[in-house]
Amino acid sequence: MNVHFPQDEISRSEAYNIVNANEQYIVPTSGDPIRGLIQDHIVSATLLTKRDTFLIKEDYQHLVYNACVSNSPPVFQRGKSLPKVGIIEDDYGFLSVAPTIWKPEPLWTGKQVITTVLNHVTGETVFYHEQIWEVPGDYWGKSSGELDVVIQNNEHICGIIDKAQFGKYGLVHIVQELYGANVAGHLLSIFSRLFTGYLQMHGFTCGIADLLLKPGAEVRRQKILAKSEDLGEKVHLQFLGGNEDLVHMGEDIEKLLRSKGETASARLDRLMSSALNRITSDVNNSLFPKGLLKPFPSNCLSLMTTTGAKGGLVDFTQISSLLGQQELEGKRVPRMVSGKTLPCFLPWDTRARAGGFISDRFLTGLRPQEYYFHCMAGRDGLVDTAVKTSRSGYLQRCLIKNLECLKVYYDYTIRDSDGSIIQFYYGEDGVDVMKTSCLTQFDVLAANQKLVIQRLGKDQFDELIHQSSKKGNSLVSDSHTNDLPEALKKKALGFIDSLSKEKRQSLNLDRRNFLNLMRLKYITSLAQPGEPVGVIAGQSIGEPS
Known part of the structure; x- marks a missing residue:
């Protein structure tokens, strides 16, 4: 490890601000937020802010206290003798909101917890935020009122807090833009404690029941996948130009592929992939979300993938629906010299399964051939990553060595170390990417x-x-x-x-x-003189490659 010793007050200040996580909320590459909450916190946020979440007075007050007081005891220790007591050291304290339901007992919604937190963090200076939920309306229902997140005068009126509210133009991003980096960092810390505490109260687990389909949906899946058996023959007939000599189809395909080479092979792969992708889409559209045995949001796996906590719809479909077409370097599984993709298949086999289409799923298991194809695709990704590392590293080194002396001068030009002008105006508009988020x-x-x-x-x-x-x-x-x-x-x-x-x-x-x-x-969004824009550009290009 390297140890850095700042030699003067300016370098000390620079080092302090570089390691200050609150000041690193925005990425210089694109201006997008990089800090946020993930996984369990996202699930907990969704469970807390959905419509039918109600809290009694003790739970409401304990969640707010646990979130806003940094040294408060954890939720699961309630009722036990505790060694310390959290003290509110804030001038504002807590402004409790009136319950939504009064009879037969006072009940608060999860959204009111968010309202209380926002009042506490912003010091009761009100702001407005509105964002459309990215998840299709089929999940909550178009008349549920949960598709748009609306926060007016600090009051969380409607909408679910999910992954989007911690991303670009989300709730935390708007707070950072309006109140500053320190307030946004404080809000993230409070949300972290709040959602951890609520998940300890509520619980969250996935089981086999979350993966199962309704009997009717299972029948629909089998019917659609049965079409893929004949699809390969039809596509190969189209590839051959309509020649319906099924007996000699394999020979005709061999002649065409051997004579035309890579061009014909790419065209056949394109035709097959296009037809099979339609089959895959039909299966998935018929099953998700209405074909699941446990509906959303009580289906924990669906809740996890839909809100952006972990995984995505692709992972869910591979578990419960099918794996689909396996590809290596953008192509279907290649044939050997004999015309087979695996020794167990016939030469020049026209079936979709022989070309790497997997109609099986992880829930009920894969056959040996499908498992082998899936391993081939996984190994291809590993090799690609290993080869790419050295090339991208050398690319970034070259870029930084050539751009390291470029910086913004006081006349907003970009100049080299000898003062020669490289660009009259940084980025043609002079604006710092880290300050353009809400411009x-x-x-x-x-x-x-x-x-x-x-x-x-x-x-x-x-x-x-x-x-x-x-x-x-x-x-x-x-x-x-x-x-x-x-x-x-x-x-x-x-x-x-x-x-x-x-x-x-x-x-x-x-x-x-x-x-x-x-x-x-x-x-106020213009780039500051002295900004090392050359190094930033070199890292921005080299890092994602």
């Missing part, structure tokens, strides 16, 4: 104008209003860095024009003030 999210900026102005600087905003009032409606400035780019200005004006008069009045949206707000947002 074009006009609905967020319009709904939270006061918070944005407060964070960016009210004095600067008042100065911009004073300048624009002297110059009329134009936002022309002597400095090119203070001008709002025409493309951004056009989009902002288009957003204002798209709103109805009532909506503009409810948002208190003034055309000139909003353009000044956008201008202030743009100015």
Whole structure:
């Protein structure tokens, strides 16, 4: 391990900010958030915020206390003698909300726990957030009101907190944009304790019952997969140009593939894959989500894959439905010189199964041939990863060695170590990627104008209003860095024009003030002089390769 000794106060400050996790919330590569909660926390968040979750007073208060007080005892130790007591060291304390249901006993919803937490974290300064849930409406039901996440005046009105709320433009991202990195980090810590505590109360487990299909769905699956038996013959007839001599089909295929080589083989693979993918899609669409024996959200595996906690629909289909077509380097399983894919198949076999199509599933097991094909695809991925490591490492080294001296100068140009200009304006717009997250999210900026102005600087905003009032409606400035780019200005004006008069009045949206707000947002989003943009570019290209 290396030990770094900062030699002065500037390097000490730099090291402190580099290792400060709150300041590393946004990735310099793309401007997307990298911090968030995963796996069990996502499942717990969904279970807590779904519609039919109700809490008695003791559970509601204990969850809020456990979440907001960092040294509070864990939930599962309630009722035992504890060595320490958590103390609230916050000026705001807790503002409890009234229960949703009063009779026969007071009950709070899971959404009200989120509301209480947001009031505590933001100090009761209200904000607005709205986001459409990415999961299809078939899962919760289109009339459930859970498809859109709406938080107004800090109150969680509707919607489920899932993986999306910890990603780009999610709840935590908007809090980071409006209140700063430290508040967002504090909110993540609170959510972590809250969701851990609720999962200890509720529990979560998967069983075989979560994988089973309804009897009717099982019959539909068998009928659709039966079509794949004849599909290979039909596709090969189409490949041969409609020649219906089934007796000599194998010989005709051999002649064509040996004479045309790679071109004919690629065309056959394309035809077969296209036809088999339709079969796979038909099977999966008929089974998920309505064909499962245990429906969503009581089906724990479906809940896990749907909310983004772990895995995805592909993993679920491979367990309960079928594995589908196996591919090596984008092609079907290759044939040997004899024309066989495996010794147990006939030469130039036209069946889909012989080409690597697996109609079996993990729930009921794979036959030896299918298992071998699946292992081939897995081994191909391992080899590809091993070979790629050395190549991508050398690529990144070359990029960084050639770009390491590029940085932003005080005139916003990108220059080399000898002062020669490489780019007149960083990225053609001068904007730092880490500050562009909400630059074009006009609905967020319009709904939270006061918070944005407060964070960016009210004095600067008042100065911009004073300048624009002297110059009329134009936002022309002597400095090119203070001008709002025409493309951004056009989009902002288009957003204002798209709103109805009532909506503009409810948002208190003034055309000139909003353009000044956008201008202030743009100015504060410019790349800082001294930013090592060359190294960032080299790492951004080399790392994902």
